Amino acid sequence: MRTIRQIHEALEKKKISVVELTRDYLNSAQKSKNGEYITFCEERALQQAQEADDLLRLEKKVPWAQKPLFGIPIGLKDNLTLDGVRTTCGSKILDHYIPPYTASAVERLESAGAVILGKLNMDEFGMGGSNENSAFGPVGHPTHSDRVPGGSSGGSAAAVRANLCVASLGSDTGGSIRLPASYCGVVGIKPTYGRISRYGLIAFASSLDQIGPLARTVEDAARLLDVLSGYDPLDSTSSNIPPLQAYLASQSVPHWNRLRFGLPQEYFSGGLSLEIEKSIQNAMQWLESQGAQLVPLSLPSSQYAVAVYYLIAACEASSNLARMDGVRFGVRSQEAAETTDLTEFYQKIRSDFGREVKRRIILGTFALSLGYSDAYYKKACQVRRKIKLDFDLAFQKVDFIIGPVSSTTAYRRGEKAIDPLKMYLNDIFTVPANLAGLPAMSLPCGEDQEGLPIGLHLLAPPFCEEQMISVAQAFSKRGEGSVRGF
Amino acid sequence: MIELNEKLTCQVAHLARLELTPLEVKVFTIQLNEIIQYVEKLQDVDVQGVVPLVHPFDGIAFLREDDIKESLLGLDGKPKILQSAQDIFEDSFKVPSIF
């Protein structure tokens, strides 16, 4: 009993109550030694569960239409604010931060009936690809605990795979939903930029960040997307278009012979592990067997994507993190509290940032500095436009772009941690979607010899999540490479 | 091509109010130089006439109406915003002397 549909059936048949369900998940989550959760909302969740049970008793059936996530236990990446509940962003500097408001996306989940179990571990402020950069300890891979689950939404992906929540919210700035989803073997979606409100998502890089769902099935992720999406007047960058009907799309079969799938030659020019390459090829063959057309294409600016991403993300982050100054929130260390010099005060407070965060803040500050800003920040923004244009042109020829999510499967903890640049290069397949604002997802499509999951990367034109979901659902139902543990 | 030296690293760190240990200064300078060397490839790209992209889509700003929303109070009747702070004095945020 793991999917939303299955849970709703069980609730209606009175096989289980929401409170029991919630307790089950909380118990498993609290017992885990893999560090998926940072904070549990036990009392709060049980209260929500109790209210749900009361409503169910009254209505006698699950109010599916008004509350599509009725009674569903969900985890939130710990960079999403929840009024009155500690939100840390995986950082010591926010260790005791209690936000005075709730993120819009989270409010939508709660209005739709979801039960919030707790806050999930992540790389500090979203910076990292392995969840090894958390001040609250690393997260272990759900099936191979000596390996990384991916990041920065490591907790979000691992918790879903390990059945510590039904679904979770993550955030994706350069692949932070898709990479852990592929490493852990779950579905992870980054919607079009502006599709889901960022109000309450603690910002890493404002023009790249998006909230997205992680779930075991495409259908469940689609249901979450429907609830989360839609214009929010509190977020000027949210798009003023109707919310998604992704779940509905997941129930319809794609018109395969009208679909063209693009294969960027740059993604297949070596560097992929053999197993990943084979897995992607299998996927391509299957698509072809359904009647779809495979179209080779070129994204000439993709070789610059990582450089552009790291510069822009660092610049925006250096500015977004300036507000962590200990003045209006956060706990002051003794040193900070005792100093009488303002500069020292700031430095002492901000010494609670982890190493990777400091590194990126310095990079970003440098790239925006007088004399360097044109050569670095401005240049990166210009090349970003070229990258976007590549996609605009590509989508005139194809309906989707497919490829791998990563060149390897989940690696061992500590393997890449020493070399930041090496870590950055791992994002090569995922960052372009953020730069161009495109919707993208990771879909389980196989496993390697060690049983480590492989993810298929699907990219669609702006605001075409529904079409993407329809294809993803069909693919996931093809019978191969289904997620273990069902 | 610019190369970061330790002095520049320190200056930039100061701009960002980050205090680095001498070891961090050394290590960061090396690591950042590697990154900067990597991003140098952007200098080869011809961006003649290309307008920098800041937002993925060419949207326009949403303009809000001029309607007041009252500030929230905590349960103690004081402004809710004070609850998150550690050092409050006379309902103000206390900091070391600015001068």
Added chain:
Amino acid sequence: MDFEFEAVIGLEVHCQLATHTKIFCSCRARLSDETTVANIQVNSNTCPICAGHPGTLPVLNRKVVEYGIRVGLATHCQINQSPVFARKNYFYPDLPKGYQITQFDQPLCENGWLLVENGDVSRTVRIQRIHLEEDAGKSVHRTGFSLVNLNRAGVPLIEIVSEPDMETPQEAGAYLRTLHSLVVYLEISDGNMQEGNFRCDANVSVMRHGSSQLGIRTEIKNLNSFRFIEKAIEYEISRQVEVIRSGVGVIQETRGYDSSKNSTFPMRSKEQAHDYRYFPDPDLLPVKIDSDWIEKIRHSLPELPDQKRARLMNVLGLSLSDAELLISSKFLVEFFDEVVQKSLLVGVELQCFSKAAANWMLSEVMRLRKEDNIELWQSQLRAFHIVDLVRLVQKQSLSHIQAKQVICIAWKTGQDVSSIVDQEGLKQWNDLSLLEPLMDEVIRDFPRQVAEYRAGKDKLLGFFIGRVMKKTNGMANPPLLGELLRKKLM
């Protein structure tokens, strides 16, 4: 003023906009409690957005843009139809986000000008740019620590930057007064300098006469009264000249003004490196200002001070000084306009009437204002009072002194003029039957003067008029008396 050196002055004005809400959130923009004129309690006018909490986002207030466009149009600027907001990054306790949202590359307005009257000279001062930004919070300083109040954080500001076109402190003062009255006229700001609605920074440098090289400039910050601004600039100019003459040279720095010593002093700069790392704010999309909106705003602009002044002088025939005095207060000039409007209904000679009305407004009304210590709008005086009064005086139904009495009563009670006149029995003595015996009395009482007059001393007419006036307690009409007496004495 020195003749070897000339001064180059540019001014930056930060003006708080009188919208209901802040620029990027829905907290109040006005910081005094309108009912008690007390300041709103510390930090009670805040929300997660203006307090810079993590995860919050700015949303632009439409009215702020509208007000900015109004000022831009009124100063003949080009309006940028796609202005962009940028982040100005620096650390300061009253700057919650660690950056200020302002405008850098693409400000709202550029390349305008303001016509400034400085005594007899009028000159054009060019306006380089006008842009929108958010105000910071406020800090108060105690021994060893500072306290931050974020009530003001996020209040909308326009920054108006002039070109360095001014050469004297008086010119600077005149520019500021003109700009100030403009923003108040446009009703985009309360313009209350004591409350910090209208703040000025001055950039001052000097150069040798005839030189083409500009001197090093200093910035004098946080000047909040017109008088202090002029004095501060005056001091700074002479300080710079002295420093140059002594061979030391001017240091580029920020200075404050000490009014008790009437001198400027160096201030510690906020950001040592002055590297604000400006970049476009990714949380805010470019604003789209279409031509329709601009035209709509242009049509809604009220008549501006210099247009008013021109009309008062050219159409109504007032003197420059009278016109200036009237337009110095929006209420005063609108009251005056109402008087003129009403007078047209009763058929008067426009210029003659207007000058007389202006006279009454600027002498008697101003006097009553001072005496009673209340403003015109707080009194009972209305436009129709002035209309009736002036007409009666011009028709010679009331003497000047009688009219003064009437206006005083009308100011206090609001009673209409004719009922006051009846009530007080104030009819100017035009009745010949009453005047005749009095005139005869005077002629009888002063035979010597009569003889001198008849002999040719015409000036004595005034003497006779005066004596009759005395007998009538000032209630007779002097010109009329003059005519009658002349006839009698022939």
